[in-house]
Amino acid sequence: DQQVKQNSPSLSVQEGRISILNCDYTNSMFDYFLWYKKYPAEGPTFLISISSIKDKNEDGRFTVFLNKSAKHLSLHIVPSQPGDSAVYFCAASGNAGNMLTFGGGTRLMVKP
Amino acid sequence: GAVVSQHPSWVICKSGTSVKIECRSLDFQATTMFWYRQFPKQSLMLMATSNEGSKATYEQGVEKDKFLINHASLTLSTLTVTSAHPEDSSFYICSASPNRPDTQYFGPGTRLTVL
Numbered sequence: 001d002q003q004v005k006q007n008s009p010s011l012s013v014q015e016g017r018i019s020i021l022n023c024d025y026t027n028s029m030f031d032y033f034l035w036y037k038k039y040p041a042e043g044p045t046f047l048i049s050i051s052s053i054k055d056k057n058e059d060g061r062f063t064v065f066l067n068k069s070a071k072h073l074s075l076h077i078v079p080s081q082p083g084d085s086a087v088y089f090c091a092a093s094g095n096a097g098n099m100l101t102f103g104g105g106t107r108l109m110v111k112p
Numbered sequence: 113g114a115v116v117s118q119h120p121s122w123v124i125c126k127s128g129t130s131v132k133i134e135c136r137s138l139d140f141q142a143t144t145m146f147w148y149r150q151f152p153k154q155s156l157m158l159m160a161t162s163n164e165g166s167k168a169t170y171e172q173g174v175e176k177d178k179f180l181i182n183h184a185s186l187t188l189s190t191l192t193v194t195s196a197h198p199e200d201s202s203f204y205i206c207s208a209s210p211n212r213p214d215t216q217y218f219g220p221g222t223r224l225t226v227l
Contacts (some may be wrong), residue, residue, distance in 0.1 A: 036218070044156070044205070044218050089156070102156045 003027045004092050013110050019077040020108050023090035026071060026083035030092035030101075035064060035075045036106070038087045047088070048075070080110045115139055116208045118219035125196055126227055133191045133222045135206030140217075141186035142208035147179075150203040150221075162189050196226045 004025045013019045023033075031052040036044035050064045050073065052056040057064050063076045078082055090103045115138040125131050125153040126221035141151055144163050148156040160176075170176045180192040189208075193200055205221040 046217070101158075 002031075003099045004090060004103040005013075006088075006090060006106045008106050009104070010109065011086045013080045013108065014074070015110055015112050019074040019080045019084065019108055020089050021077075021090075021108065023073045023075075023103050024071060025073075025092050027094065027101070028071070029094040031064040032093040033064070033066060033073050034089060034091045034093070036089040036102075037084075038089060044089055063086055064087075068097075077085065078107075082110045082112050084108060085110050091097075115216045116142075116206065116219040118204075118206055118222050120218055120222060121185045122219060122223040122225075124225045124227065126135075127179065127197050128195055129162045129196045130192055131224060133193075133204055133224075135191070135219050137208040137210075137217070140208075140210045142210060143187075145183055145185065145189040146207045146209070147181060147189075147191050148207065150205060156205060158197045159191075183216045193205045193224065196224070198226045200224065 003079045006023050035047040037047045038044040040072060043107040047055060048059050048062045050066050055066050063078055064073060073090060076107050085108055087105045087107045089105045092101050117136045119134045119140055123131055123161060137196050144161060147159045149159050158171050159174045160168045160170045161181060162181050162182050164183050164186050168181035178194055185191040191204060202225055203221050203223050208217050208221045210227050
C-alpha cells in the first residue's frame with residue numbers, strides 16, 4: 001500500500017490565484033517531508049522541505065504546512081504563475097537513512 | 113547548489129544489449145546514491161540504494177542481476193541494464209545524498225529506449 005499519497009492527480013488554477021497541493025502519509029516514522037517539482041523529461045528538483053518539529057515553512061511564494069495529527073501536508077503557491085505548471089511530488093523520509101518515499105504526483109496547470 | 117549529473121541523457125539500444133548509466137555528484141561527496149525509475153503517469157519508483165564501497169540494496173521486485181549497480185567512489189554510481197528489453201524502456205533518475213537529512217539532489221534523468 002502506498003505510504004505517501006497525493007490524491008489529486010491534477011489541479012488547474014488561474015494565474016495569480018493560490019495553488020494548494022495536498023499530500024497524505026500513513027507511516028508515523030516519517031519525520032521529514034519534501035516537495036519536488038518536475039518538468040517533463042527532467043529529473044525532479046527540490047522545492048521546499050519541512051521537519052516534523054515544525055508545522056510551517058515558507059520560502060518566497062511557496063509555503064508548506066504540516067499537520068502531524070492528520071498525517072497531512074500541503075504546498076501553497078501564492079501567487080501562482082504559468083511557469084509553475086509542472087508535476088509536483090511530495091516525499092517523506094524517516095529514520096532509514098535518507099531514502100525518500102514519493103507520492104504519485106499532482107500535475108499543476110496554471111492558466112494565464 | 114549541489115549538482116548531480118547523469119550520462120547519457122538519452123540512449124537508444126537494441127534488445128539484448130547492455131546499457132550503462134552514470135550518476136555523478138559534481139561538487140559534493142555522496143555517501144549514498146539512489147536509483148529511481150519513472151513510469152508514465154506514475155510516481156518515481158525506488159529501484160535500489162547504494163552506499164559507497166558496499167553492495168547495493170535492491171527494492172523488492174527489482175532484479176539485481178538485471179540492474180547492476182556499482183558505487184565505486186563517493187562521486188560516482190553506475191546503473192547497468194543488462195540484456196535490455198523493450199519493457200525496460202523508461203526514464204531512470206539517480207539522486208545523491210551528502211548524508212544530510214534534509215535533501216537528496218536529483219540528476220536530470222536518462223531516457224532509455226530499447227528497440
